[in-house]
Amino acid sequence: MTQxxxxxxxxxxxxxxxxIGMGIGLAALIGGWFVDHTEHHQYWWANIxxxxxxxxxxxxxxxxxxxxxxxxxxxWSAMVKRVFxxxxxxxxxGVGIVLLVVLAGQFHINHLYHWMxxxxxxxxxxxYDEIIANKKPYLSxxxxxLRMLAYAGVFIYFSRKFREWSMQEDTEGGTILHYMxxxxxxxxxxxxxxxxSTMSWDVLMSIDxxxxxxxxxxxxxxxxxxxxxxxxxxxxVWMKNLGxxxxxNDSHIHDxxxxxxxxxxxxxxxxxxxxxxxxxxxxxxxxxxxKERYEHYMGMMWTxxxxxxxxxxxxxxxxxxxxxxxYLTRVGVIIFVSHFFDLYLAVIPGTNHGHETFTYWFEFGxxxxxxxxxxxxxxxxxxxxxxxxxxxxxxxxxEHHSI
Amino acid sequence: xxxxxxxxxxxDDQKLMDGARALVAKGIRVKDVFSPFPVHGLDPVIGVxxxxxxxxxxxxxxxxxxxxxxxxxxxxxxxWPMNIGGKPSFSWIENAPAFVPIIFxxxxxxxxxxxxxxxxxxxxxxPGMPASNPDPRTTDDKFVMEITxxxxxxxxxxxxxxxxxxxxxxxxxxKNY
Numbered sequence: 001m002t003q004x005x006x007x008x009x010x011x012x013x014x015x016x017x018x019x020i021g022m023g024i025g026l027a028a029l030i031g032g033w034f035v036d037h038t039e040h041h042q043y044w045w046a047n048i049x050x051x052x053x054x055x056x057x058x059x060x061x062x063x064x065x066x067x068x069x070x071x072x073x074x075x076w077s078a079m080v081k082r083v084f085x086x087x088x089x090x091x092x093x094g095v096g097i098v099l100l101v102v103l104a105g106q107f108h109i110n111h112l113y114h115w116m117x118x119x120x121x122x123x124x125x126x127x128y129d130e131i132i133a134n135k136k137p138y139l140s141x142x143x144x145x146l147r148m149l150a151y152a153g154v155f156i157y158f159s160r161k162f163r164e165w166s167m168q169e170d171t172e173g174g175t176i177l178h179y180m181x182x183x184x185x186x187x188x189x190x191x192x193x194x195x196x197s198t199m200s201w202d203v204l205m206s207i208d209x210x211x212x213x214x215x216x217x218x219x220x221x222x223x224x225x226x227x228x229x230x231x232x233x234x235x236x237v238w239m240k241n242l243g244x245x246x247x248x249n250d251s252h253i254h255d256x257x258x259x260x261x262x263x264x265x266x267x268x269x270x271x272x273x274x275x276x277x278x279x280x281x282x283x284x285x286x287x288x289x290x291k292e293r294y295e296h297y298m299g300m301m302w303t304x305x306x307x308x309x310x311x312x313x314x315x316x317x318x319x320x321x322x323x324x325x326x327y328l329t330r331v332g333v334i335i336f337v338s339h340f341f342d343l344y345l346a347v348i349p350g351t352n353h354g355h356e357t358f359t360y361w362f363e364f365g366x367x368x369x370x371x372x373x374x375x376x377x378x379x380x381x382x383x384x385x386x387x388x389x390x391x392x393x394x395x396x397x398x399e400h401h402s403i
Numbered sequence: 404x405x406x407x408x409x410x411x412x413x414x415d416d417q418k419l420m421d422g423a424r425a426l427v428a429k430g431i432r433v434k435d436v437f438s439p440f441p442v443h444g445l446d447p448v449i450g451v452x453x454x455x456x457x458x459x460x461x462x463x464x465x466x467x468x469x470x471x472x473x474x475x476x477x478x479x480x481x482x483w484p485m486n487i488g489g490k491p492s493f494s495w496i497e498n499a500p501a502f503v504p505i506i507f508x509x510x511x512x513x514x515x516x517x518x519x520x521x522x523x524x525x526x527x528x529x530p531g532m533p534a535s536n537p538d539p540r541t542t543d544d545k546f547v548m549e550i551t552x553x554x555x556x557x558x559x560x561x562x563x564x565x566x567x568x569x570x571x572x573x574x575x576x577x578k579n580y
Contacts, residue, residue, distance in 0.1 A: 276500045280488065319457065402444045 002246050004079075006390070008382040011242065018376040025369010032362040043348075043356040045110035047363060049101045050347050051370040053203060054227070054340055056094025057220075058374070061228030062087035063159055064192050070185035075394035076255055076401040079248060080236055082389060085166060086381035087231065090374055091159040095152045098203060102148060106141065112351050115139045115209040131210050131285075139206060151199050158188045166389065173391035196221045204343075207350035211289045215274035220346070222267040227339050229259040230332040235378070237325045244387055247399045250323045254403060257322030260332060261312055267339075268309035296354030297345055304345065307338040340367060405579045407560055408434075409550040410537050411567050412574040416442045419546040422570035423448050429566055432554045437541040449548075456525075460518040467513025471506040545573065551580075 029048075036044040066084040069077045077084075105113045114120075119127040121136055137143070161184065169177045197217030205216045213219075233256040240248055278286045293301050312331055321327040344363070348356065389395060413419040419442065423433060433449040436442070446453075476495045479485055479502070484493050492498060523529045541547050550567070552560055560577075567575060 272500075272503065276503065279500050282488070317461070 004246050004388045005244050006386040006388055008239075008244065008379075008387050010379045010383060014375065014379055018372040018379075021368045021372025022376070023369075024365050025367075025372060028362050028365025028369060032359075032366065035359065035362065036356075038352060038356055040109070040111045042111060043352050045101060045104065045112055046347050046351045046356075047366050048097065049112060049203075050340075050343050051366050052094060052097030052101060053347075054343050055090065055370050055374045056098055057224035057343075058228050058231050059088045059090035059094050059159075060155060060196075061224040062232065063091065063155070063162065064189070064196070064225070065228060065232075066162065067158075067185035067188045067192070070182050071189055073182065073394075075397040076252060078392045078394035078398035079245065079388060080232070080252065081166070081392070082382065082385055082387055083232055083236055083239075085163055085385070086378050087228070088159050089163070089381040090377050092156050093373075093377065095155060099148060099152060102203065106145075112347075113206055113209075115206060116141075135209070139209070144202060147198060147202055151195050154188075154191050154195065158184070158191075162188075167385055169391055170386055170389060171391075175393055178393050196224075204346050207347060208289050208292070210285065213274055213278070213286070213289070215270055215277075219267070219270040219274055222263060222270050223339050223342055226260065226263040226267055227336060229256065229263055230336045232256065233260060234329055234332050234336075237329055239387075249401065251401045251403045253325060253328065254319070254323045255401075257316060257328050260328070260335075261316040261322065264308060264312035264316075264335060268305070268313075271305055271308075292349040292353065293345065297349055300341065301345060304338055304342050308335050308342065311335060311338075407552045408578050408580050409548075409563060409567060410576045410578070411548040411550065411570075411572055412538065412540070412576075413546045413548070413571065414544070414573040415571075416440075416546060418571040418573075419548065420445060420448065422567075422572070423548065425570050426548075426550075426566060431550060431558070431563065431566060434549045434551050434554055436549070437536040437538070437547045439542055439544060439546075442546070456518060456522060459521050460514050463517030463521075464510045464514030466517075467510040468506055470513070471502070471509035474509075475502040475505055 032044050032047065033041060036042075038044075062084040066081060066088065068074075069081065069084075101110070101112065104110050105116050108116070111117075115132050115135065117127070119125045120129040120132045122128055123133075132139075162181065165177050165181050165184075169181075200217045200220035201212075204220060205212065233253075236245065236248070236256065237253070239245055275290065278290055311334055315327055315331050316322055392398075411422070413422060416438065419436070419438070423436070423445065427433065427448060427450070436445060436449060438445075445451075472495075479498070480493060480495050484491065487501075490498060490501070495502075527535055536542065536547070537549065538545065538547055550563065552558075552563065555563060558566075564575075564577070
């Protein structure tokens with residue numbers, strides 16, 4: 001076994017391009033505010049929520065995958081675990097952006113969350129809405145904010161602790177820290193199982209307050225997971241091409257490809273289940289969600305579904321394609337962007353009802369800006385630790401991974 | 404000179420792998436390996452061609468998809484149109500979401516059954532077929548590598564035997580065939 005390089009050097013291009021990206025993002029952010037003529041700058045806020053949640057979801061998905069590897073004692077991924085670790089260093093920033101948008105909603109600076117309007121719960125008010133008033137126990141300000149703080153606290157706590165233990169293991173070695181991470185990962189997964197669902201209800205599903213779906217949490221979660229796996233795969237392939245991870249072989253790439261393929265199918269399955277059940281039963285309180293999308297976003301909705309399902313299915317079905325980084329990265333980029341628009345379609349119809357104008361430069365500009373920020377934080381976090389967890393008990397097995 | 408077959412037995416999959424690598428490196432052709440479970444990474448070492456089972460499975464599943472589409476169209480639209488849940492449109496495409504679960508299940512059914520039958524048939528392990536493994540212990544915890552003099556024309560019997568004995572052999576039997 002050749003010794004892998006331990007210290008990651010950020011290639012000079014990355015600083016330049018992420019600066020340019022963040023500059024574009026900032027310009028889009030400022031320009032978008034002035035161009036957006038929707039009430040309360042609704043469209044502007046909605047786009048910040050989409051981008052904030054999308055990149056927060058990537059980092060949260062990375063922490064979920066990281067914990068999953070420990071809890072299931074998976075060895076093949078031990079070599080690349082620092083990549084996932086660097087990805088979830090974004091969690092505090094992501095949580096901050098999402099909280100900022102929600103907080104602005106609470107103070108009625110934006111009106112993304114219809115139910116935050118107290119008039120709706122007042123029986124004597126002309127705006128009284130019985131369905132929303134009945135959801136008061138769950139969607140009341142104190143309980144909502146209690147949940148929000150619980151998410152923020154738990155996610156930030158675990159992201160800090162996992163990193164700390166992992167760094168400590170590099171110097172101390174042994175298996176005590178490993179088994180502690182194993183147990184704590186299981187604890188985190190219990191939190192994650194509940195919070196990933198309730199968080200997607202709170203932050204995304206409550207936008208369409210009159211509507212609910214029991215599939216929603218899973219559907220958002222699977223979208224989150226697949227974007228995480230794509231980002232991880234793309235960056236691992238990129239780093240291997242730069243000369244890092246020399247011991248990473250085809251089998252690792254194959255496994256990453258399998259994850260992208262499998263979770264794409266999970267997403268398609270959940271998307272279609274949610275759609276089909278609502279379409280079939282055809283009852284008024286359920287169809288509102290798809291009716292809104294049918295009216296203004298029909299082409300986009302079906303394009304997203306078919307791209308995210310058909311492209312990975314037919315291209316990545318064969319073993320050779322999963323081992324071929326060319327196929328993997330191209331399919332990855334396509335469905336990465338497509339999953340971004342999936343989230344776009346989760347937020348925009350309920351907040352703007354087709355009154356917005358898609359300007360291209362604003363939406364893509366903001367996306368590029370957030371991507372620049374994410375990549376910058378990711379690469380910086382990579383430099384701060386050994387690229388290979390040198391004293392991980394499974395490292396040897398990971399280096400000999402062969403399937 | 405009668406053709407001879409060597410049945411080289413190992414008691415560990417790693418010893419088998421090391422043995423196979425060593426023998427193949429010395430130019431010996433391995434005819435087959437019998438093992439109680441799949442040994443990962445052995446196929447390319449002994450030069451077994453990649454299986455086409457996956458392609459066959461894809462074709463069976465595609466057949467299933469096509470049959471299910473044809474079936475749902477014929478039963479539910481063409482032959483006897485049914486009004487279920489107020490959806491009486493006489494069109495397959497407008498009812499397609501309702502048929503997707505059937506199409507999916509039938510594709511999986513055809514893909515899986517076709518693959519299993521093909522696998523058993525190609526391996527000669529359909530129920531009632533005679534066993535072809537040289538030693539019943541290969542179904543328990545031993546691994547047998549089969550080498551024939553016929554496939555290794557360039558080497559004498561004693562050369563092969565000497566090479567085999569350099570590996571970590573558990574038991575070696577030489578038979579005429």
